[in-house]
Amino acid sequence: MVGCTNHSMSLMDDVSSAYFSVIPNDGDTNVPLDATIVLTFAKSVDRTVVEQNVHLISELAMADSLCPVNDSMGHGMMQMAMIDSTKMNHLVDQHSMRGRFEWNDASTRCAFRPDSLMMPNMQYMIHMGREMMRMMENRMGNVGMMGGHGESMMSEDMMYHFRTIDTH
Numbered sequence: 001m002v003g004c005t006n007h008s009m010s011l012m013d014d015v016s017s018a019y020f021s022v023i024p025n026d027g028d029t030n031v032p033l034d035a036t037i038v039l040t041f042a043k044s045v046d047r048t049v050v051e052q053n054v055h056l057i058s059e060l061a062m063a064d065s066l067c068p069v070n071d072s073m074g075h076g077m078m079q080m081a082m083i084d085s086t087k088m089n090h091l092v093d094q095h096s097m098r099g100r101f102e103w104n105d106a107s108t109r110c111a112f113r114p115d116s117l118m119m120p121n122m123q124y125m126i127h128m129g130r131e132m133m134r135m136m137e138n139r140m141g142n143v144g145m146m147g148g149h150g151e152s153m154m155s156e157d158m159m160y161h162f163r164t165i166d167t168h
Helices: 014-018 047-053 085-095 130-140 152-156
Strands: 020-023 028-031 037-041 054-058 099-103 109-114 123-128 158-164
Touching (some): 037 054, 047 054, 047 099, 047 109, 054 109, 130 152
Parallel strands (some): 028 158
Antiparallel strands (some): 020 037, 037 109, 054 123, 099 109, 123 158
């Protein structure tokens, strides 16, 4: 199990790998532009909860000039937005990449396929919201150690980061 905890930006230990995995891994580089995000769970999960709580957000989404709501919102850097629940909720609501989810019959594996190619040499964040983390804890036992970045409301979320391949 890799990912970021609410106490550090370092990789978590592999104790939780029996519960949950994400591909690409946290910190991966040279991820193909057409990559699929794959989530694998130890037990079946509620598809609706997962689909409502998994979001793919690019570093480019942080550019104020591209915001559909307010071009002077002050999105800041991705690392700083992760500790601000208001900004994080805005990014999830307004800046997540669109795509479709495909599931196996057992509801233990899903693939998120973005509707468009990712941008080259771009940092992306896979954000998994607190409702999904709570559902996983209820179904699979104590996975509370899997919490994400930040303090306050964001500490129950989980975020993974990766960078796409540079095509230049």
